[in-house]
Amino acid sequence: MVTDGTSLWHFMAAWSEIFRSGGQSVSRPPVFKRWVLDGYDPIINLPYNHQDQFIERFENQTFKERFFSFSSTAISKLKATANSECNTRKISSLQAVIALLWRCITRARCLPHDCEITCSLMFSTRARLNPPLSDGYFGNPVHIVGGKATVGDLLAHGLGWAAFRLHEAVINHDDKAIKEEVESWIKCPVIYKRIHLFGANLVRAASSPRFDMYGCEFGLGKALAVRSGCTNKCDGKITMHPGREGGGSMDVEVCLLPEYMKNIQSDQELMSYLMID
Template identity: 25%
Template sequence: MKMEIRSETTFLVKPQTPEWKGYLPLSEWDQTSNITHVPIIYFFKPSRDLDGLIESLTDSLSRVLVPFYPMAGRLRWAEGSRLLLECNSAGVEFTVAKSNCGLDQLGDCTPCPEYKWLVPEVDNSRPIWDLPLLLVKVVVFKCGGFTLSYSMSHAIVDGLSAGHFVSEWARMARGEPLKIPPYFDRDVLASPAGRNGLHSLYLKGPMVAEFVPPPLLLGQTDSVEEQKNETTLFMLKLTKSQVDRLKNKANQLPPTNGCPYTRYECVAGHMWRCVTKARKHEPDQLTTLLVSVDFRNKMRPPVRPGYFGNAVLDVSAKSYSGDLVSKPLGYAASRIRMVIDKVTSEYVWSMAEYFRQQPDWSLFQDLHPPGSDDGPFYGNPNFGVVSWLTLSMQGQDFGWGKDVFMAPGNHEFDGDTAILEAPDGSGTIIASIGMQVRHVDDFRKYFYEDIL
């Protein structure tokens, strides 16, 4: 049966009490890279009567928006494609809908075409000053289950901050007090010299290399032809024993710094090798793996809990495809370890200073909405693996029991992937993978065969 959405109603939810109004500075990390809305979806199976569900969700949302007041604001453009955050209590867009089918008709809740009906639609034709930073959608199914999804502006939060907001919202919906208050002081990311107006002390030329365009397929002068290929989104799972096997394989050659490779380094390295094989690269094809590094604990001193904003830096591991597929898994993990280790306080400050010196930040901003034909291209011969392994996204309970599944909304860019833990606590890792359809079967084959 085809899914139908009916009785759809949209309204604004504003902070319960007036909060500070004015312009909140945004950091260089808020204003560069992906600054579009990112969709997330939660699935909840029937646990008790849904009476009062919407009232509870909207009431708790209005209360959590008091300490998290920037989420109810709006962005503004400034000179040089800089963004300003106006805290004006304009509100969060909230949509309620009903579906004619049951959750069981979505199978195991993994990505499917029906997702587009379940996540809030972000109208990017609206001027930025009119576009909510957070859009929420609740769809109630005839079985009594429901989905709660949101699209949140990446210009305001990264994954850790998004998880912080949702966790506190769920706590308030359960009648519990705020656990970790947010704070918005961007100076905690500034260098000591920067705080004293001596920014140029941290301008280091070699950091500019991070903005060299990623390599293209051999024989091609652009990525237009690759972008024309059909893509899809699918999920694969690795059990804890499979992950342990990958870790053992990767650590057969001791890492240079003596610390065993992490789950992320091993799984991301494994996926990088598999996609390189599936794409049948020439040995001398250069390929990069995009790695997003949360630098909160890499700063000196570390950023204390509750910082609400972006504190993630993208770095690129590089290798020739021939080396990647012919050498042991530890080689791929070592390439990833190398770029993660170079992210230090000094590196972050230097990159911030590099941005600060640029007259136009539009060169570093991705404004394309998820799913658009002209969106970002991480694909062949490149790949990206974002870790959600340490985010507090899953296991949210808004008073109707914990979610049974959580996933990114549909994003079908070739090579744009995320890994997250299964919600059952078994140690299973779920990989959400965007890829060209023609490479999926080979990737799936290598994904499991290469573990043996």
């Protein structure tokens, strides 16, 4: 909770640079000056009387993890399809990939068609604040936004329809929305637990294929693969990583209950894109 992915990989890059330069200073030092909403004390008193009110003990859950690799060609086709269906050029590659997985995971869960589902994604607020924060800001300035739809609507419409829901959620979360959300939290602070972040009708995307995960060198050569630990995972969590070969490829870690993972591995829409080289 101390840092987001941007700060984590900034730290890893700096550490690697120190190793490669023989201990010299880093070329892009982190920025530790705190951003505070105007008019508010940076010291927040949490409304808890006992640690059990905010500490959540780890519970081992049974779910399956699998990585799906999308080539740059497949991603280009996904992005082109999503934008063509919406007659726009605004949908990003990341939004197109997440939209595809939102549809496929929903299909794998076999939920009722009138059930409402949400696909949420975390993104850095650095560039969206006015004035913007530095890329080197060391902290955790991320917010969660999401697109909502019923199962029936999501599966009846195409990829572009789903991707545009995500696109709208992102662009609407501007400087005003960010500051209003921060102010709301300051007035009623809470420590979020897993129960707030995950749910049976939720798909949540995190991390980013833009992070330079394979650029960190510590004398062992280029990493063979990127993997993550057991925290912050639950049914419906997808974690985005860059593909090892670069060029816009992506590796996506998907966590699902065993029965859902079995279903998604035979999803024709998903497999049709995974087979594109």
